[in-house]
Amino acid sequence: MNGRIALVTGANRGIGHEVARQLAEKKWAVILTARDEAGGRKASDDFAARGLDVRFRRLDVTDAENIRRLVRDLQADPGRLDVLVNNAGVLMDEDRGSDRVPIETLRATMEANFFGPFELSQALIPLLSRSDDPRIINVSSGLGQLSDGGGGYPAYSISKAALNMMTVQFAEDLGGRVKVNSVCPGWVRTEMGGAGAPRSVEKGAESIVWLATDPKIPNGKFIRDRKEIAW
Numbered sequence: 441m442n443g444r445i446a447l448v449t450g451a452n453r454g455i456g457h458e459v460a461r462q463l464a465e466k467k468w469a470v471i472l473t474a475r476d477e478a479g480g481r482k483a484s485d486d487f488a489a490r491g492l493d494v495r496f497r498r499l500d501v502t503d504a505e506n507i508r509r510l511v512r513d514l515q516a517d518p519g520r521l522d523v524l525v526n527n528a529g530v531l532m533d534e535d536r537g538s539d540r541v542p543i544e545t546l547r548a549t550m551e552a553n554f555f556g557p558f559e560l561s562q563a564l565i566p567l568l569s570r571s572d573d574p575r576i577i578n579v580s581s582g583l584g585q586l587s588d589g590g591g592g593y594p595a596y597s598i599s600k601a602a603l604n605m606m607t608v609q610f611a612e613d614l615g616g617r618v619k620v621n622s623v624c625p626g627w628v629r630t631e632m633g634g635a636g637a638p639r640s641v642e643k644g645a646e647s648i649v650w651l652a653t654d655p656k657i658p659n660g661k662f663i664r665d666r667k668e669i670a671w
Contacts (some may be wrong), residue, residue: 441469441471441493441495441517441518442466442493442533443467443468443469443605444446444465444469444470444522444523444653445468445469445470445471445499445518445520445521445523446460446464446468446470446471446521446522446523446525446652447467447471447473447514447520447521447523447525447528447564447655448468448470448472448494448525448527449473449474449499449501449525449527449528449560449619450469450472450473450474450475450527450528450529451470451472451473451480451527451568451632452472452476452479452480452483453479453483453611453626453630454472454628454630454641455526455527455579455628455630455641455644455645455648456472456474456527456528456579457472457483458641458642458645459525459527459645459648459649459652460472460483460487460494460587461487461492462642462645462649463490463543463652463653464487464492464493464494464651466649466653467493468493468652469493469494469495469518470487470492470493470494470495470628471494471495471496471497471514471521472484472487472494472496472497473497473498473499473510474496474498474499474528475498475499475501475526475528476524477498480496480497480498481496483496484496484635487665492623493535494631497510497513497514499528500557500558501528501552501557501559501560502551502552502555504559506518507556507559507560507563508563510565510566511563514564514592515565515567516616519567519570519603520567520568520570520571521564521567521568521570521571522568522571522573522574522575523573523574523575523576523577523652524560524561524564524568524575524576524577524581525577525648525652526557526560526561526576526577526578526603526657527579527648528556528557528580529552529553529579529599529632530548530549530552530553530596531549531593531596531648531650532548532549532596533543533545533549533592533593533594533595533596533634534544534554535592535593536592536594537592538594538598541594541595545595546589546595546598546607548586549595549596549598549599550595550598550599550602552599553596553602553603554599554602554603554606555620557578557603557605557606561576561606561610565614568618569618570615571620573655574617574618575619575620575621575651575652575657576607576618576619576620576621577621577622577623577648577651577652578603578606578607578620578621578622578623579622579623579648580600580603580604580607580622580623580624580662581596581597581600581624582604582617582624582626582664582669583596583597583600583623584597584598584599584601584602584604585598585601585604585662585669585670585671586601586616586671587670587671588670593670598669603622604622604671605663607620607621607622607660608660608671611659611660612660615668616659619657619658619659620659621651621657621658621659621660621661621662622661622662622663623648623651623663623664624647624662624663624664625643625644625645625648625664626638626639626643626644626645626664626665627639628640628641628643629641629643630644646655646662646665646666647664647666648664650666652667658670
């Protein structure tokens with residue numbers, strides 16, 4: 441892989457797939473990861489058929505051994521990483537209050553939406569540190585805002601609030617050596633967002649791609665439509 445290299449989790453469909461497409465069309469090399477091996481391979485094969493430099497690696501972010509195996513593979517080839525996009529996530533809630541959400545739903549959601557991205561980011565920092573401009577982009581949600589969140593989908597909302605705090609902590613502790621930001625793509629027409637969502641996947645991916653590619657981006661911020669929003 442030559443040039444800038446990005447790893448995008450959960451990229452077999454939806455926003456992650458669109459981020460991979462936009463980056464690859466900008467001549468980036470993209471490592472497309474997905475838990476669904478058949479879906480991930482099909483997505484990467486479709487990109488390759490169009491002449492785009494996209495390669496598939498299976499990754500379940502809730503599987504620590506899978507993360508370790510992926511990191512070992514990446515250390516051998518390509519040997520570095522410029523951008524990590526923590527996009528993979530789940531929405532397991534029914535629209536019910538926090539007083540009624542099953543604790544099993546909360547635990548499973550936190551594993552996928554918070555612990556997985558946290559562990560993966562930790563594991564990939566050595567590879568990111570080999571870049572001259574490394575970045576971590578955490579795909580969050582307005583439902584995770586403390587200033588404007590709450591009211592339904594508690595497991596998802598809590599997990600995204602935790603992901604936002606992860607952004608703040610990593611940005612501070614890495615001291616700018618790796619730029620770390622959260623991004624809200626908005627309510628997007630995906631399998632998760634549903635057909636009635638007002639935004640296209642192209643619009644949802646826009647700020648993520650901006651955070652990956654623009655030479656002048658902030659650090660430790662929450663972004664929507666390329667602008668900082670409140671936590």
